[in-house]
Amino acid sequence: MSAARALYGEFVRTFGNVLFAVSLFVVWGFLTLVGVIVDQGQEPAAYFQNYAAPIARAILRLNFDDVYHSPWYVGIIGLILLSLAVCTFKRVIPARLPALRPVNVAKIPLHDAFETAGEAEQVRRRLTRILTARGWQVRERIFGGVEWSFGDKHNWARRGVLVAHAGFVIIAAGTTLYWARGFSGEFALPAGQTTQVRQTHALIRLDKFAYRIDPIMTKSGMVYQPIDYVSKVTVTGRDGVPKRYTVRVNHPIDVDGTLYYQASYGFGMRFLVTRRGRRDAALSSRTFLEGDTLQLPGTQRSILYERFAPTVDKQSGMPTADPRVNDPAVVLAASEGGTPLGEALVPLGAAVDLGDGWRLTPRRYVLYSGFQYRYDPGAPLVGIGAFVLLAGLVISFYFLPARLFVRVDEVSPRRSRVGAAATTVKGYDVFASEFDRLAATLRREFGAEPDIG
Amino acid sequence: MRLPPDELLIAIALGAYVLGAVALMFYFFARAEVLRKIGIPLAILGCAAQFAQLAVRFELTHVWPLLNLYGSLSLFSAMSVAIYIGFAFRYRLWFAGGFVLALAAIFLAYGVTWYEGTMPPVPSLQSYWAKIHVPIVVSSYAAFLVAFVFSCIYLLKFYLERRLHGVAPDPATSPVERWLNALPSLAQLDVIVYRAIAIGLPLISIGIITGAMWAKEAWGAYWQWDPKETAALFSWIVYLAYMHLHTRHAWRGLRTSWVSVVGFISIIFCYLGVNIWISGLHSYKV
Numbered sequence A: 001m002s003a004a005r006a007l008y009g010e011f012v013r014t015f016g017n018v019l020f021a022v023s024l025f026v027v028w029g030f031l032t033l034v035g036v037i038v039d040q041g042q043e044p045a046a047y048f049q050n051y052a053a054p055i056a057r058a059i060l061r062l063n064f065d066d067v068y069h070s071p072w073y074v075g076i077i078g079l080i081l082l083s084l085a086v087c088t089f090k091r092v093i094p095a096r097l098p099a100l101r102p103v104n105v106a107k108i109p110l111h112d113a114f115e116t117a118g119e120a121e122q123v124r125r126r127l128t129r130i131l132t133a134r135g136w137q138v139r140e141r142i143f144g145g146v147e148w149s150f151g152d153k154h155n156w157a158r159r160g161v162l163v164a165h166a167g168f169v170i171i172a173a174g175t176t177l178y179w180a181r182g183f184s185g186e187f188a189l190p191a192g193q194t195t196q197v198r199q200t201h202a203l204i205r206l207d208k209f210a211y212r213i214d215p216i217m218t219k220s221g222m223v224y225q226p227i228d229y230v231s232k233v234t235v236t237g238r239d240g241v242p243k244r245y246t247v248r249v250n251h252p253i254d255v256d257g258t259l260y261y262q263a264s265y266g267f268g269m270r271f272l273v274t275r276r277g278r279r280d281a282a283l284s285s286r287t288f289l290e291g292d293t294l295q296l297p298g299t300q301r302s303i304l305y306e307r308f309a310p311t312v313d314k315q316s317g318m319p320t321a322d323p324r325v326n327d328p329a330v331v332l333a334a335s336e337g338g339t340p341l342g343e344a345l346v347p348l349g350a351a352v353d354l355g356d357g358w359r360l361t362p363r364r365y366v367l368y369s370g371f372q373y374r375y376d377p378g379a380p381l382v383g384i385g386a387f388v389l390l391a392g393l394v395i396s397f398y399f400l401p402a403r404l405f406v407r408v409d410e411v412s413p414r415r416s417r418v419g420a421a422a423t424t425v426k427g428y429d430v431f432a433s434e435f436d437r438l439a440a441t442l443r444r445e446f447g448a449e450p451d452i453g
Numbered sequence B: 001m002r003l004p005p006d007e008l009l010i011a012i013a014l015g016a017y018v019l020g021a022v023a024l025m026f027y028f029f030a031r032a033e034v035l036r037k038i039g040i041p042l043a044i045l046g047c048a049a050q051f052a053q054l055a056v057r058f059e060l061t062h063v064w065p066l067l068n069l070y071g072s073l074s075l076f077s078a079m080s081v082a083i084y085i086g087f088a089f090r091y092r093l094w095f096a097g098g099f100v101l102a103l104a105a106i107f108l109a110y111g112v113t114w115y116e117g118t119m120p121p122v123p124s125l126q127s128y129w130a131k132i133h134v135p136i137v138v139s140s141y142a143a144f145l146v147a148f149v150f151s152c153i154y155l156l157k158f159y160l161e162r163r164l165h166g167v168a169p170d171p172a173t174s175p176v177e178r179w180l181n182a183l184p185s186l187a188q189l190d191v192i193v194y195r196a197i198a199i200g201l202p203l204i205s206i207g208i209i210t211g212a213m214w215a216k217e218a219w220g221a222y223w224q225w226d227p228k229e230t231a232a233l234f235s236w237i238v239y240l241a242y243m244h245l246h247t248r249h250a251w252r253g254l255r256t257s258w259v260s261v262v263g264f265i266s267i268i269f270c271y272l273g274v275n276i277w278i279s280g281l282h283s284y285k286v
């Protein structure tokens, strides 16, 4: 039993220690940085291409290819939350609202003392008035026959740290809610086609997609600047009524609580595929998106529609940087049983011979629009948490809780000695100049000599 | 050849910063009042010229001038000087102006190298959030620059004092010692660093929050673990560590100053390193 208690004590001491929290921050920072430096979410082959094999293996084994969802990352956030809870309840709350107690004024670095004319009681009352007028909340207590005045400034702000810590916990709760109940996904939809979103069962039809790209002359040459992407869609949500919407970048639509965003666009392709002059109906009526593969029936041969080249330079026959459709072509890659055979740039309307009597002609392109969608029931909580955290930071930084300890002792029937000291939650240096000003004011008000200290 | 007004203003700002930096740098070492009196107006002139330049550029092009590296670096140096001027007037810290102005001049000159002419913003940047988020984030970087400069001065003073106390036979008569004594005390320098970070940390927090709100609108999720977001989170964690260490008496001063230096390096990495070397949703180089 006592061993368990000792262990618990050790746990509280360790997790409640701010330096332990800082070590957790160091690990958190390190893991965060890993994700900045190592490209996230790539195929394993990409890491072997970019790094030496031992490093690539380490990246994959340690989950550094998806570090933010790795057990390390979730674990460190969990430890931070645990440490934060222990620290808040065991250290911060007990220490942050200290009881009113007498102190040895001369032992506190911020202190001052002077003598002044007047009875102790009278001086005390005047002191209270002066301090109250300067925003100090004054309370009086008697300890061992000595009457003390305690002044507090921004006492309420002692809770700033609790507010900040609570903000972080609320953000963590909001993110957890998304993990537990939210979802997200993406889909690409060629114009004229309809898709059903797996999780929400909403039907989305892309009526039209348009984009605008302007050529702009800069100091280092021509740049093609995207200006606008616009998808006109018809969406049938839970109520079964089709509704028309326009989706643009920065202007998502909300359908039954799920948000749909304009994310990307591309060129779908319709091919005419023939065998010995006869049209293959299935392959010829499909729209292929960039990255799709076309498998020739009865052969091991497949054709990858790699990408669309909107403008091909007539002289060089090579694709140019102009993303507007002028003289388009497609980049196709053929392979046989998984073995690459080669790549070709094929202009629209030109036929390529694929062997065994197969021929393929890129016939026309269809614009497709890429959408992302997300249902995030935790987002409002994360938003609230962020503002609470921010409020905590502002309170902690801009409202310094300071406590003044003042005692007035009678030196003789008509003379008193005032001793004052101040502490703050952030040490003495941040308050040094303000204390000096306050001490100077008190001395002036009481007509005290400047030399007694 | 006549320069367009915005380029003229940038030239004035750069010139003022360079001259001001030289004057205040000498003031840092020599403490001749005349140098301070030359440096202050130059700092103010450069800063005013920069803000005027941003306004003129907006007026001429009708494009929000902060959405490329040229514009944001320009605001970064202007805000660094503006925050520093505020500090210098409030706490009488002109001795550090040479360093701030020199850094401002370097960042501004570097920004000019990215000047490509006027470009309309890409669709994801066509948002009112851009107008809120960018200035806030850049201002937080500027506050961290000021904190960085005072941290360096803290460290310089700390290590010089430590060396002198071991070596100098009569510290009071050594010129270096006298020069060191003219600087604020280590405790005061630490408070200045703390006050600058007290501006920067809430600002970068607001910056991250407004960025998240914007991301929600533009890309669908308030947080995408994009390199820029995560680099900003990294800097935020460094300054969070600073703040927590600062609550401990034994760690206040020397160690927290080092953390502030690391924090600013992380800011530069987040600001320039990520924009230039690491591609992602946030890489708006032009």
Ligand code: HEM
Binding pocket: A015, A016, A017, A018, A019, A020, A021, A080, A081, A083, A084, A085, A087, A088, A091, A092, A095, A096, A160, A161, A164, A165, A168, A389, A392, A393, A396, A397, A425, A426, B240, B243, B244, B247
């Ligand atoms: C990651 C989220 C955290 C945030 C946003 C946060 C924020 C804050 C803020 C704003 C303060 C006030 C600083 C000041 O008054 O100068 C503070 C203080 C403090 N925090 Fe945290 N904190 C976090 C995590 C933690 C953790 C995990 C611990 C665990 C030990 C911790 C322990 C403390 C302590 C001991 C103080 C000082 C309280 C005092 O001065 O009496 N914090 N924190």
